[in-house]
Amino acid sequence: MFESAPNKQQGSALHPPGAIIAPGPRNTILFFIFIQALISIAILIKSIAKNRIQNMNEPQTNETINTSDPLQELIERAAIFRLLAHGFTYPQEGNRQLLATAMRNMSYHAGVANSPWMEMISAWEECNDELLSQEYMRLFMGSAPCSLHETAYGDGQRLAGKPREMADIRGFYKAFAMTLSEEEPTPPDHLATELEFYSVLLLKQAYALEEGWQEPLEITEDAARKFLEQHLGRWVKAFAAGMLEQNATPAYLLLAETTAAVLHTESERLNVHPELLSGRIVGDVMQEDALICPRDLSAPE
Numbered sequence: 001m002f003e004s005a006p007n008k009q010q011g012s013a014l015h016p017p018g019a020i021i022a023p024g025p026r027n028t029i030l031f032f033i034f035i036q037a038l039i040s041i042a043i044l045i046k047s048i049a050k051n052r053i054q055n056m057n058e059p060q061t062n063e064t065i066n067t068s069d070p071l072q073e074l075i076e077r078a079a080i081f082r083l084l085a086h087g088f089t090y091p092q093e094g095n096r097q098l099l100a101t102a103m104r105n106m107s108y109h110a111g112v113a114n115s116p117w118m119e120m121i122s123a124w125e126e127c128n129d130e131l132l133s134q135e136y137m138r139l140f141m142g143s144a145p146c147s148l149h150e151t152a153y154g155d156g157q158r159l160a161g162k163p164r165e166m167a168d169i170r171g172f173y174k175a176f177a178m179t180l181s182e183e184e185p186t187p188p189d190h191l192a193t194e195l196e197f198y199s200v201l202l203l204k205q206a207y208a209l210e211e212g213w214q215e216p217l218e219i220t221e222d223a224a225r226k227f228l229e230q231h232l233g234r235w236v237k238a239f240a241a242g243m244l245e246q247n248a249t250p251a252y253l254l255l256a257e258t259t260a261a262v263l264h265t266e267s268e269r270l271n272v273h274p275e276l277l278s279g280r281i282v283g284d285v286m287q288e289d290a291l292i293c294p295r296d297l298s299a300p301e
Contacts, residue, residue, distance in 0.1 A: 233274035
């Protein structure tokens with residue numbers, strides 16, 4: 001989905017060298033190492049802050065973990081959004097159980113409260129790879145009923161303004177030196193791309209906070225609020241409603257409903273009020289990736 005644009009050798013407050021890791025969806029092992037690393041770092045920071053080392057082998061309780069440590073909170077929220085993003089990429093064989101395991105590891109964090117997170121985990125554990133692949137094609141590919149693209153939702157006026165909306169989304173990415181991966185091309189308004197970008201913004205906030213960079217922190221916080229209010233927070237509820245109408249398999253339906261719930265919590269956290277879009281635009285053109293099967297890596301662009 002994303003790859004970081006080359007940084008100057010010394011880096012900068014907004015684009016520190018090596019600060020952002022954005023593995024593509026094919027590199028599954030690296031992705032899950034990335035998720036586990038974020039969780040481990042968050043726990044380590046909490047331990048150091050309390051001047052004690054926690055026993056990592058202690059069994060988890062059913063209580064939601066809530067912390068007042070802003071750095072840990074940012075890292076955990078970034079991991080949650082990166083995890084959700086991966087769920088909306090094409091389901092490569094064998095990834096389902098890995099994804100379900102990562103979901104379970106994040107199930108006791110405050111960022112997933114008030115969402116059907118546990119039900120989503122069960123659905124992913126009980127599903128099978130073949131069904132996920134079939135449902136992905138039925139629901140999301142080509143002129144399928146549940147578009148994964150932001151600009152497919154709203155009214156006719158929004159359809160007419162699609163080039164402006166796409167340019168605005170690209171502007172957010174460019175401002176933070178994020179470019180779409182050439183190896184894994186994904187349109188800028190794809191749900192997985194927008195979720196991953198939001199995760200990157202949270203990680204950049206964490207980096208700025210740790211370094212004591214107040215101005216870059218404020219700039220990135222403001223960008224997160226604007227991106228949530230103007231783009232990511234506006235359309236996922238309509239997307240989830242469309243999934244319900246199409247009787248989507250529980251794994252994808254609960255993934256969509258969980259994402260909508262997490263975004264609602266995030267909006268409340270940041271005190272933003274996105275103007276929610278209606279359902280899919282009538283007469284919407286086919287998605288940009290309409291005729292390319294994800295299994296066919298040699299398909300023309």
